[in-house]
Amino acid sequence: MTDARKLKSDKLSEADAIERAKLGDPLAFEALYNLHKRRVYSLCLRMTANTAAAEDLTQEAFLQLFRKIGTFRGESAFSTWLHRMAVNVVLMQLRKKNLPVVPIDETLETEEDAPKKELGGLDLNLAGSIDRMQLQRVIEALPPGYRTIFVLHDVEGYEHNEIADMVGCSIGNSKSQLHKARMKLRELLKTSRAEKAAKP
């Protein structure tokens, strides 16, 4: 039986794959990559809204992780460690590209970007009827700073204190910008729905 089939047939546990990877086993690395690639890629794609950039960042996150795999002692879940590393890789890339990582309170955003202050607004209730594909599309349309906070909190489940630490802003800023991101998404979803409804 070849190693590849043995790996699959044995349903290699993550813990075993990690130990084998520490010894340099190429199949173990591949197993770990396959186990986690989708989640890491999804995170990168949501934060950058660009497939090429997301692939590059996925590659970088895994490379950084595998280079340090010898130091993994199991104090936290492997997936948590990988996930945190992926977030840091994306944030670093956003910084390098001089894109706003910490969304600015004052209107760096253009008039177009800022959520409109229409309370109650359009006559179309969103609750209970949000299409996930549509939500995915409007997340991509968010300005980068809003998108970062929204993805980290609402999609990936990080708490505000964790986001504040990663991104380098205050907890208050993180909360305020999350609220603005949600408001902006609401506006985008309602506009999109209104446009659809208006079509013959």
Next chain:
Amino acid sequence: MLSRQRAAQLVVVVVLVGVVLATAEDRKEFRFKVRKGASISVVNQYGPISVKAGARKEVLVTAILHSDKVEIDQGQSGSRITLLSHLLPGADATSGQVEYQIVVPADASVTLHSTTGPLHVEKLHGDVILESNTANVDLRDLADGHVHVKTLNGLVTLTNIVDGHVEITSLGGDVMLNAVSGPLVEVNSSSGRINYDGDFGGEGEYSLTSHTGDIEATAPGDASIDVTARSEQGKVISDFSLQPKHTSFPIRAGSAFAGTMGKAASSVRLFSFSGKIHLKKRQTN
């Protein structure tokens, strides 16, 4: 009468000198209106770049071009400013030199690239990213942001950098860290020496690693650290009496030590392949 003639002659001389200087060097000024969190990127192959905090909502750039063989391409998109010293055919390290003095809001982020430099940044709390070939790098009084420095052979000096993430990669340039503390301080050197003088505070992770460069770290007697120091081929010395701790590698006396002091709030790793490592205790007066 004589004094008037003298004065007239002096005026002529001054004007002539001014004309000569004006044709040799060209001074340009740019002003950019920006909002909070501005970012400034400067690419200047030859010549110094100095960035300081000052203006609240604008970026002020003063550039002195050493000849007409270089021009400045400048651009602005929102609060993102880019400046590029564009070398024209025939430019060299002398004629292609531009000296930049830039004043920015304190929360601005700055990215500087230079071959010869030197590069100087002070009093900011945005991110600072510097890349230098042989340029000396001098950073001081920075807080909160990410500080990334890459250099082949320039001397890197950091002074009073707090609460940020500091990552330095240096091939042959020495790295001097004075009063640098924060959640992360990482230095990766090949043959450059690493010299740390601070308190290893901020409950941070400190990692000073070199290939052949010596590592000297000076800390106070009441430092609160969990320290591991190893050298494959160099000598390793500690002035401190450490509480022993378990390690995953054998401790060979003179080649490694590991232990804790105080509450072990910060993690300190001093690794060198063949350089000497010395953890020194700061002398108090």
Next chain:
Amino acid sequence: MTCAEFEQALPDASEGNREFEHEQHLRSCSACRSLVADLNAISQQARALQDCGDPSPRVWNSIEIALTREGIIRQPSRGELASVHRFPSRWSSAWLLPVAAALLVTAGVVRYERGPGQRVMPNAPTTTAQVASMRPEPSPDDRQLIESVALRSPAMKASYEANLQDVNSYIRDAEQSVKNNPNDEAAQQYLSNAYEQREMVYEMAEERSLP
């Protein structure tokens, strides 16, 4: 409380810190009720978003190439692999003695079979002095890099040659260290750092770091 005041307090209120005033306003204002319901719906749907599919195969290819080049991927021996399954991840001292004894016996047998005058056991560590004395020629990639630097800035050629020698020496030492001690954290750190240095030299030489 006005709707504007309610909305201003929302960032904190939506985190479960809703005060009596806010609750009262919500009960009396359908517009703000609708707003809160919408924002909650967005947040809940966000958590349920599916993964975005797989990255293209080139991502894994690039990772594999990089890790192989850095010596992080290599074929472990059967014995090493077997030990992952048989032994617990944290070795207890009860195991050490018989394993150490077995290794000593094996070493003795091999040495006896080889006899005098033969070279040392295949896995014995090579000293870095031996490694350093075997300084190889620059690789084709390095030669190409130096040529490209020489074309662009002849004055920098010697400096880059020296930089590459420095960094390649680091890589060699680090690779030897990992070979001698595959599980040693410090050895892996050296190798990772050494490759990072090499990447930096290439980036600077090719001005890839420039925007």
